[in-house]
Amino acid sequence: MQQHFDDVAYALGSAESEARMAEVHPLPIFSEEASAFLADLSARILTDAEAKAYPDVVTLGFWCRPAALRQMQQPYHTEGNRLGRGIVFHIAPSNVAVNFAYSCLAALLAGNASIVRLPSKDFPQVDVLCRIFAETLAEFPALFPYFLFIRYGHSQEINEHYSRICQTRVVWGGDAAIEAIRRAPLPPRTNEITFADRxxxxxxxxxxxxxxxxxxxxxxxxxxxxxxxxxxxxxxxxxxxxxxxxxxxxxxxxxxxxxxxxxxxxxxxxxxxxxxxxxxxxxxxxxxxxxxxxxxxxxxxxxxxxxxxxxxxxxxxxxxxxxxxxxxxxxxxxxxxxxxxxxxxxxxxxxxxxxxxxxxxxxxxxxxxxxxMGRTMDFALVWDGVDLIRSMSRLISAV
Incomplete structure (x- = not known):
């Protein structure tokens, strides 16, 4: 993970913290660390004056509040022997502002670190959320290596770099975008989740x-x-x-x-x-x-x-x-x-x-x-028929 690209801009994290991601350990699903982080993130979003101007950001704040997390966890309460797969590389859609945050928070609940390629469109919501993530991580320094938010243009070399080091790749975007990303090969044990044109x-x-x-x-x-x-x-x-x-x-x-x-x-x-x-x-x-x-x-x-x-x-x-x-x-x-x-x-x-x-x-x-009606954009951990927690984690069986 030591390779450095001048074309990569870090919105959260740095080249140094990227290098440290190889050393992070997977967490159990719905870990205490992840739940505490999301609770604090929710409180900050819901009290932030700038965030209140954006309904989609406020909705994210409600989505990750403690009561909602407890409800999300219920289908997995018997699966204490699930751990994250490692690093998840997310390619966020270019035309939906807040999707990247849901994707990486789902990965954290599944026990993973995240490298997130942010939307290419200049959304003010993205800047607001990057700031609030940074403020929250200041209170959870042990989780800082679990988040890397980056921006870069169309680069096959950079796609291949992050695809090489991930254990799960999540692609949100149009069919053409998915086809382009898939030109970057994945390691044999890395799985891929795609959300295409619908x-x-x-x-x-x-x-x-x-x-x-x-x-x-x-x-x-x-x-x-x-x-x-x-x-x-x-x-x-x-x-x-x-x-x-x-x-x-x-x-x-x-x-x-x-x-x-x-x-x-x-x-x-x-x-x-x-x-x-x-x-x-x-x-x-x-x-x-x-x-x-x-x-x-x-x-x-x-x-x-x-x-x-x-x-x-x-x-x-x-x-x-x-x-x-x-x-x-x-x-x-x-x-x-x-x-x-x-x-x-x-x-x-x-x-x-x-x-x-x-x-x-x-x-x-x-x-x-x-x-x-009115709830189409409500994000869930089962999306497009895919169980994100189970897809981004692994089950340790014992007999």
Missing amino acids: HSLAVIDAPAYLAAEDKERIARDFYNDTYLSDQNACTAPHFIIWFGTAEKVKAAQEVFWRTLHAFVKERYTLQGVQAVDKLTQLYRIGVHAAVQQIPMEDNLITRVRAAMLTEELASYRAGSGFFIEYRAQDIAEIRPLCGISCQTISYYGAVRETLLQTVLAMRPAGVDRIVP
Whole structure:
């Protein structure tokens, strides 16, 4: 681990602490050290004035508070003979600000040290979290060698260096990014976890929505699921499936989009390049699919009504408020969207059990999560169907 690269910038740690990582020992899963560190990190995030400006950072603070950790640990309470695998090399997605923190904290709970390649996009949330991590580690000096946050450009040599010294490699990103990283070989006993391009959808029970009294809260929840990440997160729904009679759906759509638009207009700025991207996708989908654009008062929300659902529709999704709508008479009509690239189905209304039973009956290649609207970005230790604790740790058996 002594090799030094001038192109590597250290956001947390240094070349010296990187060299020391070879000497760190794996920890037990949910170790006392890790739990104490996360509790302190949570308290600092939730009381930090700068962090409070970013809902995704605050959400991280709630995620790692002690009560949440105790609940996360329950499925593993009989697995005291699990230790971390060693060093985990994380390649964070370029377009989601806080994902890197969840990834490395999951690795710590699994007993590992982490080398994290931070997002290439300049997110203020990343700087805030790097500062708070550093402040917390000052109180836990024994854990300092377990964290290395770095930035570097597209470098096969650097990818190969960090891939060579890790025991687990975790890649978050698009299919092309995963393909590029995989050109860097791994040692024989190193495992790899990849989270590739995915799409998600939302199912809305129209009668239930019309009967709801808190439509502003529903708009906020949907905004957090979508606009907060510019729909770049795999969890963000691009497809809106309305369930109910034609009359109920039409009435619900009018209220839903009007309420959402008022919320978006106060909080969201659409950049010119985003508007062009949406227009381009609108033209593309208009050429290749039976769709109709629904007029809106401006470009903050782009609505496309599909006459039928097909697998190909997933290739025409866009971000920044681009939604493909469909009215379903039977929830099973979502089948074409539930292929291997489908990650999350969010819902509003009393449709959870119907959704679950429908998905189980279909046995699709995709669909890993069914969650209430407003909770699509809630991180869990089982993600995309992968148990991160068990995947990043090893079991010591004794007979």
